[in-house]
Amino acid sequence: xxxxxLNADVADRMLLQRMxxxxxxxxxxxYHSYHGRLCRFLARLTRRADVIEEVINDCFLVTWxxxxxxxxxxxxxxxxxxIAYRCGLKALRQHGDEPVEDDAVPEERIPSTDPDEDRELRxxxxxxxxxxxxxxxxxxxxxYGVGHTLxxxxxxxxxxxxxxxxxxxxARVKLRNVLPALAGESPIYKExxx
Amino acid sequence: xxxxxxxxxxxxxxxxxxxxxxxxxATQEQSEWLKNHLAHCESCRAEFAQQTRLRRAMSLPSDxxxxxxxxxxxxxxxxxxxxxxxxxxxxxxxxxxxWLARAMVAAVLIQAIGIGVLGAKLLSTGNSPAYRTLSxxxxxxxxxxxxxxxxxxxxxxxxxxxxxxxxxxxxxxPNDVGAYTVVPARSNSATQHTxxxxxxxxGIQLAEPVASTP
Numbered sequence: 001x002x003x004x005x006l007n008a009d010v011a012d013r014m015l016l017q018r019m020x021x022x023x024x025x026x027x028x029x030x031y032h033s034y035h036g037r038l039c040r041f042l043a044r045l046t047r048r049a050d051v052i053e054e055v056i057n058d059c060f061l062v063t064w065x066x067x068x069x070x071x072x073x074x075x076x077x078x079x080x081x082x083i084a085y086r087c088g089l090k091a092l093r094q095h096g097d098e099p100v101e102d103d104a105v106p107e108e109r110i111p112s113t114d115p116d117e118d119r120e121l122r123x124x125x126x127x128x129x130x131x132x133x134x135x136x137x138x139x140x141x142x143x144y145g146v147g148h149t150l151x152x153x154x155x156x157x158x159x160x161x162x163x164x165x166x167x168x169x170x171a172r173v174k175l176r177n178v179l180p181a182l183a184g185e186s187p188i189y190k191e192x193x194x
Numbered sequence: 195x196x197x198x199x200x201x202x203x204x205x206x207x208x209x210x211x212x213x214x215x216x217x218x219x220a221t222q223e224q225s226e227w228l229k230n231h232l233a234h235c236e237s238c239r240a241e242f243a244q245q246t247r248l249r250r251a252m253s254l255p256s257d258x259x260x261x262x263x264x265x266x267x268x269x270x271x272x273x274x275x276x277x278x279x280x281x282x283x284x285x286x287x288x289x290x291x292x293w294l295a296r297a298m299v300a301a302v303l304i305q306a307i308g309i310g311v312l313g314a315k316l317l318s319t320g321n322s323p324a325y326r327t328l329s330x331x332x333x334x335x336x337x338x339x340x341x342x343x344x345x346x347x348x349x350x351x352x353x354x355x356x357x358x359x360x361x362x363x364x365x366x367x368p369n370d371v372g373a374y375t376v377v378p379a380r381s382n383s384a385t386q387h388t389x390x391x392x393x394x395x396x397g398i399q400l401a402e403p404v405a406s407t408p
Binding site: 125 | 209213214216217218219241244247248249250251252253254255256257258259260261262264265266268269270272273
């Protein structure tokens with residue numbers, strides 16, 4: 001954990017402490033602080049904006065109610081992502097886990113400031129993520145998107161570290177074979193993991 | 195876990211180090227080793243370039259617009275609202291337990307009341323048992339009582355007429371052998387005379403004073 005992460009965690013713990021005393025300003029601060037990364041994280045599970053907002057609010061309702069119970073065994077961000085992951089799985093069970101197709105997202109809802117390069121990058125990534133299972137997408141998001149360690153991801157997904165390593169390996173091999181290579185070489189890796 | 199074929203141990207090490215070097219959580223030694231390896235391994239260089247692109251793509255903000263302020267307002271409204279329906283199971287569980295406990299208590303009370311009523315009934319019948327022990331005093335017999343055995347063919351009309359004419363009333367019977375216990379309706383009636391009349395009446399098989407019974 002680098003210094004920036006440490007400082008962020010200290011600030012988050014202070015917000016939790018204030019929330020446990022009923023401070024709604026602290027809740028609003030934490031909500032805005034996590035909203036972006038939770039949106040992106042949950043977008044790996046569903047493409048429905050209403051479901052994403054519902055899950056974020058479910059997550060922060062639990063965070064608000066349990067703020068006083070946080071024991072500090074992990075980083076606050078790991079704790080909140082774990083809650084969001086479980087709320088997300090619950091929402092998928094209720095709403096069905098079929099994500100809305102990308103085509104169903106109106107063109108005007110994509111930020112107009114998105115440069116062409118980012119749009120190309122999104123399309124490139126989308127081709128790869130479509131081939132992954134939900135669990136593999138979550139692991140890739142937590143490692144490459146959020147920057148969590150294997151141990152953090154295991155805590156969030158409530159599974160052994162070995163399971164996370166296997167999911168990460170399978171996901172990387174699949175992406176390596178699916179995503180168009182930059183240098184134009186053909187895929188060379190094969191999945192030998194049982 | 196086995197690594198993809200046709201790769202050296204160094205490439206395996208590079209493959210495993212890439213995500214952590216990219217997210218800046220690898221040690222400095224690990225980062226420098228990877229940098230040196232990439233300098234002379236074209237395959238891993240291409241892989242690392244793709245991993246770098248993957249990380250950049252994953253870092254892009256979500257393309258699904260979700261209004262944070264509107265969401266926060268809805269969350270605050272939920273905090274002020276009564277407990278939502280989905281939370282009820284956690285709270286209703288003890289309630290359902292209370293109902294179950296109450297039902298069980300009611301059942302036990304009903305059983306207790308039933309047992310009490312039954313016990314009281316048994317106690318009340320226990321005051322007059324259908325048997326008598328030898329040590330018990332015999333039940334008092336009215337003076338002038340006569341045990342009478344009418345004939346089986348005697349009609350009820352004749353029996354009633356006989357009792358009326360002799361001013362007798364039945365106070366017991368019939369017992370197992372068909373005997374009735376009769377006493378004079380008026381205490382001053384002459385028992386001996388009544389006894390003779392009974393014995394002389396047609397249809398009366400036996401008439402004996404109770405006092406003379408051994």
